[in-house]
Amino acid sequence: MSSTDQAVRPVTGEQYEIRHGTVRAVATEVGAGLREFEVDGIAYLHSFPTHQLPPFGAGTLLAPWPNRVADGRWTLDGEPQQLALTEPARHNAIHGLLRQASWEVVERQETRIELAAWVNAQAGWPVPLRVAVVYEVGADGLTITHTATNVGDRRSPFGVASHPFPRAGNTPTLDCTLTLPAATVLPVDERLLPTGPAEPVDGTDFDFRAGRLLRGVTLDTAFGGCMPDESGLVRHRLLGPDGSGVEVWAEPVFKWVQVFTPEDLGGNGPAVAIEAMTCPPDALNSGVDLIWLEPGESWRGSWGVRPV
Numbered sequence: 001m002s003s004t005d006q007a008v009r010p011v012t013g014e015q016y017e018i019r020h021g022t023v024r025a026v027a028t029e030v031g032a033g034l035r036e037f038e039v040d041g042i043a044y045l046h047s048f049p050t051h052q053l054p055p056f057g058a059g060t061l062l063a064p065w066p067n068r069v070a071d072g073r074w075t076l077d078g079e080p081q082q083l084a085l086t087e088p089a090r091h092n093a094i095h096g097l098l099r100q101a102s103w104e105v106v107e108r109q110e111t112r113i114e115l116a117a118w119v120n121a122q123a124g125w126p127v128p129l130r131v132a133v134v135y136e137v138g139a140d141g142l143t144i145t146h147t148a149t150n151v152g153d154r155r156s157p158f159g160v161a162s163h164p165f166p167r168a169g170n171t172p173t174l175d176c177t178l179t180l181p182a183a184t185v186l187p188v189d190e191r192l193l194p195t196g197p198a199e200p201v202d203g204t205d206f207d208f209r210a211g212r213l214l215r216g217v218t219l220d221t222a223f224g225g226c227m228p229d230e231s232g233l234v235r236h237r238l239l240g241p242d243g244s245g246v247e248v249w250a251e252p253v254f255k256w257v258q259v260f261t262p263e264d265l266g267g268n269g270p271a272v273a274i275e276a277m278t279c280p281p282d283a284l285n286s287g288v289d290l291i292w293l294e295p296g297e298s299w300r301g302s303w304g305v306r307p308v
Contacts, residue, residue: 010050013102020111020137027135032103032115034059034135034164037142039307044246046165048266055266056273057163062095063131064119064148066161067222067258067281069093070193074284076126077154083124090191095163097125103133112136127156129293141306150293157284158291158299161258161277165265166305168238168245173261173270174215176245179237180208180257183225186280194282198224211239214272219259222280228252236274237308250276250303255289276303 013029026036026047033054037045046058054060072083072093083093103115116132119125132147146160168176184198185206201207206221226234236257239245250257254276265271278301279289291299 008051011053012050015050016105016108016113016115016135018109018111018113018135018137020139023137023139023141025135025137025142027113027115028059029102029115031099031101032061032117032133034061034142034144034162037305039141042169042307044167044169044305044307046167046265046268046271052266054163056165056260056262057095057099058165058265058273060095060099060163061133061146062161062163062275063098063146063159064125064129065096065157065159065284066275066277066279067095067283068192069284070191070282072124076157079126081124081126092191092193093124097122098131106132111138121152127152127154129156129158131160141304143302143304145300145302147298147300148291148293149298150295153295155295156293158293159277159279159283159289160301161254161275162303163273163275164248164305165271165273166238166246166248167271168240169307171240171245173238173272175213175241176272177211177213177239178208178217178259178272178274179211179239180223180259181227181229181234181236182208182223182257183227184223186222186224188222188281192220192281194280194286198280211237214261214270217261219261219272221260222256222258222277224256224280226250226255226257226276234276236276238272238274239308245308247306247308248274248276248303249306251301253278253291253301254303256280
């Protein structure tokens with residue numbers, strides 16, 4: 001068989017569609033990313049073609065740490081570690097070790113799929129982990145559940161996030177209001193690394209608790225102190241002028257959220273990423289809100305997306 005006769009493999013690998021009535025989502029083999037989510041034919045995430053890499057990491061799962069590690073350096077129990085500098089322009093390691101991994105299918109049903117991958121022991125990461133994610137659609141939208149298990153012989157830190165770009169249906173992003181139940185903001189330098197502890201948002205332009213129109217707002221910012229409501233969940237919202245839109249909810253362990261507003265997302269114009277995170281940038285060095293797993297120990301946490 002000639003090369004021209006062979007099927008072209010999508011850049012993000014196999015595409016796994018799940019459905020519940022008119023609720024539909026698509027996850028990817030490569031990176032276990034979330035490529036599509038729609039309800040009643042209305043898209044609530046910015047998507048991208050299968051022949052392209054996810055623009056700005058759209059939908060990508062970030063583990064065993066989210067965001068940045070300064071100079072790729074950190075220390076585990078007194079032992080210096082050096083990660084590859086996957087953000088060379090800023091001399092950082094960024095977004096974990098699984099973005100280009102091919103994840104295996106553990107279980108697949110019409111409404112849910114579970115994918116898993118190994119974080120193998122390697123330079124800069126000495127403890128192997130087993131990481132899994134379940135995408136499940138239902139009448140109330142999409143739920144994403146992360147699991148991590150320490151399969152090594154020593155303790156290991158862990159953090160996780162995903163990188164979705166929600167959209168308020170057909171409303172342009174700049175005409176939307178963003179609401180974040182976040183009480184603090186993390187000051188950073190030009191490399192987007194923390195320069196000190198998180199600071200209160202009170203009286204600043206970083207206070208989105210009552211909602212702010214995104215037109216004229218530029219962010220690549222980590223917010224902390226994300227507070228659950230009376231239901232016990234943290235709820236970030238992107239709403240159009242009519243009050244309808246999309247919600248990114250998370251369990252309280254997702255105490256942080258990174259918000260990123262690129263001027264153009266893969267030719268689709270302005271967009272906003274709302275990334276629920278378990279820990280802030282450079283947590284491998286600061287230790288802030290790291291999850292620690294003893295040998296054989298597992299952790300589980302969930303977040304989701306739904307129209308409102």
